[in-house]
Amino acid sequence: MVIDTVLHAGTEHPNLWWVFIPSLLSFIFGVGVGLYSDQLRRLTQSDSDISTE
Incomplete structure (x- = not known):
């Protein structure tokens, strides 16, 4: 059960x-x-912001 959950990546989703x-x-x-x-x-x-830098 735990292994199935970890390995599930959603790749069987038809609209991936x-x-x-x-x-x-x-x-x-x-x-x-x-x-x-x-x-x-x-x-x-x-232009005024650029000249003050």
Whole structure:
């Protein structure tokens, strides 16, 4: 009983792709935001905020 519970990963779920694809896309989006966070911050700041740094 315990081994069955530990090994259960939900792979027999018929709509597993509906969980996997959005999770993968949100992970990739988060990595992209993290990589370009400095550039995104510069785009959202006004010129006066940039000159004070």
